[in-house]
Amino acid sequence: MKQEGTIMLEYKLAFRNLFGAGLRTWLNVTVLSIAFVIIIFYNGMLDGWNRQARNDTKAWESGSSQIWHHLYDPYDQFTIADAHAKVPAEYKPDIDRNLITPVLIAQATAYPGGRLVNVLLKGITPSQTILELPTVALGQNQENTEDYIPAIVGTRMAHSAKLKQGDNLLVRWRDANGTFDAREVKIAAIYKTTVPTIDNGQIWIPLEKLREMTSMPDEATYIVIGADYKEILKERGDGRQLQGWIYKDEKALLKELDDVIAAKKGGSKIVYGLLLAIALLAIFDTQVLSIFRRQKEIGTYIALGMTRLRVIWIFTIEGSTHSILAILLGSIWGIPLLMLIQKTGIPMPSSVDQAGLAIGDSISPFYSAGMILSTILLVVISSTIVSYLPTRRISKMRPTDALRGKMI
């Protein structure tokens, strides 16, 4: 039985019945709209955080990709003593053009205020512009570097070692031959970054200085590749071809970050899943009640010549229309709210920083069209399912019983 206005009949009935049901409908719709907006907010926060963390990590730490000395493992301090080699000659011109920049790492001990702290000395070219580290500060007093070594540290390191700009700090290291040596570094600048992995326990000094101190001329532990260089590298074939060096692409460098975000997403699913479940339960309950209370109406539909399947449709559409109203309502109050939050950002307590993830003072949520669309689908489909489930009892209903209102 297909005729014009067929589906419209179901929707017309659904909307009228829902509006006719008054308060109950609006309670359901309100709860569902809250779930809807919160799901978008949660996902938006995590996506925003993810984007921010990725951008910051790329800007401050990883660059577009890196080439590592084959022994280098940032999670294993013991590799550092051996993870260094001369920078392949092929890269020299690119380093000079500031397309890529080498970093050398050496283990050291610092003595802030008489305490002993293990640190990493990281040598980097002061004139580099690939990473956002304020390395220019390392090159400012080049004329009198005989007296002291300029260094920059992050706010976390400065805080834990109680360092201020202009402070001196004694560091002790071992050179390539295993001989101990000690010098003072002077804090030329303190930088603030969202990326803790280039801050905690690290002291950045000029690359040439570190090479000299450790007797490792021309050597590096890893090489950071700038965004402009990616294409050149692709054409030339990547660093894997070079003996003893391993190419690490963006995915590999950000893997840890992605894993943490994925785990957070999993956790947040429980929170908003619970909220959605409450809203769906309310719709389910409403459906059960309305099918029970409206037996006579169901009987009348059947007497008027409707098939049971069509009656089931009517009730299913009526229940799922909650979700359409919820999305409309959610848009009315949610869009201004979510946009405001996006503009102002959500302040983050500094304790979150301990997670070892790049996180700013505030996070601006990011709402992608795909995420919003899939949330809409989730809400519509799940509410259609819970609306459908109770209607199956209609197919078991005898129309004569329904008309008498005696179905149990």
Added chain:
Amino acid sequence: MDNELIVKLENVTKRFPAGKTEFTALSNINLTFGKGEFAGLVGPSGSGKTTLLNIIGSLDTPTEGKAIVLGKTINSLSHKEAAALRNYGIGFIFQTYNLLPVYSVYDNVEFALLLQTMGSTQRKKAVMEALDWVGLADRASSKPSTLSGGECQRVAIARAMVKRPQLVLADEPSANLDSNNSHNIVQTMKRLNKELNTTFIFSTHDQKVMQYLERVIYLKDGKVERDETGGNNHAGI
């Protein structure tokens, strides 16, 4: 009356499960109804009037025997076929009107046609005509909740008649109405019966309804006790 047969019941028996045994609501009913009949089932409560109307209306099936309605054997219809039979061939009028409260008078009447294939212009014309028949054209946009019981039942009559079915089944249509309204709606139905030659079958214990009937079938304990044809009863109003 015309010879054309609208309803033919052959040895119709209906039993309902009642605990461990069975309860016989109808036993061996043999009846026929022709085109344009204005007939009523009369009998005490529990005599099986509603059960019989339900079987004729294809809302239920006989346990034994055969019911043929508008050429279709009720016993063997699928849900879908039964729905189509009701959709096109049978109008129902209930004691409690059974209007859709969320719909206007117009929408309630139109509803019966939305299940059929009909263009919107033609549909609109049919609905207004049906509302004219029952004298409610001016209330088309009212909600059922604002109507009196008699008006509601007239909307229900319009809804049953709008698709011009061959058969209308009315289960105690006046039971919830006062005397004036009872007369009014039966007169309306009688007029439509004559104008459109629609077959009407009532169930009733209402004397006011009975006096209009051209045929009265007395049921008792699920059996036909008497079947009186003749226009004598409706002499006085």
